Amino acid sequence: MLHEKLKDYKIILASQSPRRQQLLKGLDIPFQIISKDIKEEYPQDLKKEEIALYLCELKASAFNGEIDDKTLVITADTIVWINGVALNKPSDYNDAVSILKTLSGNMHEVITGVCLKTKNKTHSFFSLTKVFFKKLSQQEIEYYITNYKPYDKAGAYGAQEWIGYVAIEKIEGSYFNVMGLPTRLLYEELMKF
């Protein structure tokens, strides 16, 4: 079992996301949270999973020279991809409206990159989930932004909030990946690491 395989490691989750913390906890392994302040910038020619992988590796590289043989750092980055571009966190109310209008009635892709890092080894991988939104009314968009203030969320929505309940017609792939961590894949990769 995973907790036996990892019993000699100190595991660090480098993420401030309460959702990621909850998801990793669900794998029944002990870990601590140490997150570093990283400027999430990436080369503009990167696309889709290249962005998520670049950013989770960037977050992991912040631990270079700081960790010993028996420490395993887990970092992750989730992006929302639609019409050939990655959606960022909304800058203000109008930007959030505009982002949700882009998602309304369309399919977008949520990609989470995960990086596992020890002193001597770095391994990264990703998972992609397709999310199909119903057509949202202006009233629904305004209700959500006003009441849930999704300014800290790439793509301006949280799948586990009202808008996720109301707008997601179906997904193809992992739901937990949309929440921020592809738990099944992470479990497999940790078992093999």
Add this chain to the structure above:
Amino acid sequence: MLHEKLKDYKIILASQSPRRQQLLKGLDIPFQIISKDIKEEYPQDLKKEEIALYLCELKASAFNGEIDDKTLVITADTIVWINGVALNKPSDYNDAVSILKTLSGNMHEVITGVCLKTKNKTHSFFSLTKVFFKKLSQQEIEYYITNYKPYDKAGAYGAQEWIGYVAIEKIEGSYFNVMGLPTRLLYEELMKF
């Protein structure tokens, strides 16, 4: 918005499932919980959604003659369907092992039927989600049953527990439907009701 449309109704969720209560709460409408003790039996020639619809309507019929014009009862029933049969709640440890071995490495269907009932109107509908399980080891199956005791769950698993995190490779459809309530569809049907 939904809470405005329903503002003249007293809404009752007839379910003891904490997951259903949480999901309905996520739609931002006020409701109370009144559940009745119903024997969940159905004619043996029913299949798939016929079972879920029969059982949610049966649960709703328990309110016949008890509700007034301004009460709306919501009932639901979720079944797990694989290889032409509905999986029940496991009767004991060995039955749970056997059920999880059936799900291991296979796709199964989770179907939730929902019934909306007022004094003069009954409307029911369902949602179907395909769930793909990875191949589970004997050790993983035993670990889950021992630690999570899924004896109250049809199909012997909870998607929001360790096994859901570890075993579900992908889904096609609504994740909340797997949890027990197809929130997006319910929202649409309530808006039209």
